Amino acid sequence: MNTNRLLIILATITTLYFSVSCVPVRQYQDMKSRSEKCEQERDYLKSQNKELTEKSAETDLSVTKIQKQIDALKLDTLTLGTSLRKMIVQYDKINQLNDELMKKLKLKNIESAEEAQKLLVQLQQLQETLQKKEDDLKKMEKDLNMKKTNLDELTTQLDEKDQAIQKKNVRLLELESVLSKKDSMVKALKDKVSNALQGYEGNGLSIVQKNGKVYVLLEEKVLFQSGKWDVGTKGQKALKDLAAVLEKNSDINVVIEGHTDDVPFKGTNGIEDNWDLSTKRATAIVKIILSNSKIDAKRLMAAGRSQYMPIDAAKTPEARTKNRRTEIILTPKLDELFKVLESN
Structure with a gap:
């Protein structure tokens, strides 16, 4: 693999990880695109692994x-x-x-x-x-x-x-x-998060491992009232428990994404639309995690996705309930993997 390309990918990932606070829509989409390229690179490595095995045969x-x-x-x-x-x-x-x-x-x-x-x-x-x-x-x-x-x-x-x-x-x-080490790390991280949040799973909170990451999905009712971005007492307790796990795992970067349904938001209290609401919610979660832990702020990034990444595209109340959610995405750092690629 071309070393320059790897440096570009590494720089992109570093930029994503070092971003904190609210991210404008176009800037965030650009950062998300770069993150997805990183995922493609991982898939490429797997295909490269398979290709090298076939060439060896x-x-x-x-x-x-x-x-x-x-x-x-x-x-x-x-x-x-x-x-x-x-x-x-x-x-x-x-x-x-x-x-x-x-x-x-x-x-x-x-x-x-x-x-x-x-x-x-x-x-x-x-x-x-x-x-x-x-x-x-x-x-x-x-x-x-x-x-x-x-x-x-x-x-x-x-x-x-x-x-x-x-x-x-x-x-x-x-x-x-x-x-293998990365997969084991992700599996161990999921187990730690599940143990810390076991009292919430099945009650509007779910934990999923996919694409080399751990996704903590929280329904709106766990954290927020409808149309609000202040986190309730129950939600704050869950976020504090999660922050304790993240504080002990410094090699994990965290992205908090706010998602809404497709019902237009009638602006109140300085909130114009679903973009503002989803971003406010993501930022509120970041602040709670930082205020209840010693996590380096450079590891966190907040993003508002509005209604444009629904889980269920149906126009039913049930589908909209699923789509009103917050996703906390935990990603292991890829420094060791990049070192192996650069050495070859």
Whole structure:
């Protein structure tokens, strides 16, 4: 992955995490878009993980093929070596026979020219046979050297393949370790939040783990009266319990989103519409969390989503009740994951 691109993503995430207080609609949507790009990057990492695994399997097949070629070359080399040794023995025998004939030709008193001629013909034939054997021997030696050269080249290729596989496996293990650690962190965070808010679950509050994040969904009745942004006593207690968990987990960033239904809000007390109401509610929650904990404000971000991200798009009272909600989104920091990507 391109390092510049990673730096841009990291800068975007940092900007999102360092934003506090009310966020204008266009600015927030832009920040949300960047956050979604980060999610796409995570999906990309998973697909990259799968792709690297598939390439590793292909490399294993290639290594197996090369190994078979090496085994075949070794067999050919063994066969050529055996033939070479046999030819050397034959050559030595022929050469010995040739020496004996030469000695006989020199020492023996040839009684007739005809017998001498026969010996000369036989000697010539032996010399021709010897020359042919020498030529064959040279050819076999040349073939054997070529086989050895090919064997060395394939062995080098095999070593390079092994090194490439090892590097890919190391990167896969690092990515899998980081992703596994992140998933475990999210699961542990969900359990901690569930334990802290167990008295509220099923009574207008639900906790969901998805897309590598923990979502705490609170219906309007848990926190606010209709059209108001002052958090009630029950809602403040739930937020204080949640703040205690967040305070102990400093590696978690928090986004508070206010959502309304699609019924137009009649402006009162300086509130013009659903945008204002949803933003006021999100900001009120941020202030309660900060005032009841030692959480670094840079970790929190408040956003108003108005009626434009409904859970249920129906125009019924039940659907509108679902849509009037607050979502507290808990996201683990991705610093360790970015370090692994930059190192590769």
